[in-house]
Amino acid sequence: MTLRDYLRRQVWIGYAIMIAGWLGLPLSLALSGEAADIPQVAFFAVAGVLVGVLWLVVRVRCPKCKARYGQIATEIAFGFGRRQRVMFCPYCGERLDQPYEPPRRVL
DSSP: OBHHHHHHHHHHHHHHHHHHHHHHHHHHHHHHOOGGGHHHHHHHHHHHHHHHHHIIIIIOBOTTTOOBOGGGHHHHHHOOSSSOOOOBOTTTOOBTTSBOOOOOOOO
């Protein structure tokens, strides 16, 4: 696994949370049938999207220098757009395509 693969996985997690919240609104409205449930359903759907955005802004960081990538996380992970692909961390200069082993969590 490279640093870019690690960052790509973190970005996918954030997007998955946002999409789940976004798709959860029409799905839960279709299943609920009660008009009184709409405010609660909308609250949880918007909260899911906001949690996904916060994940991208706060959780996606450089594993070496711990700098938050925030708005450039998607560009670093996937290289979308016309610009050249980002090859190094903009904060510490660490190469993103070098091997990286994420820390293991002990339960």
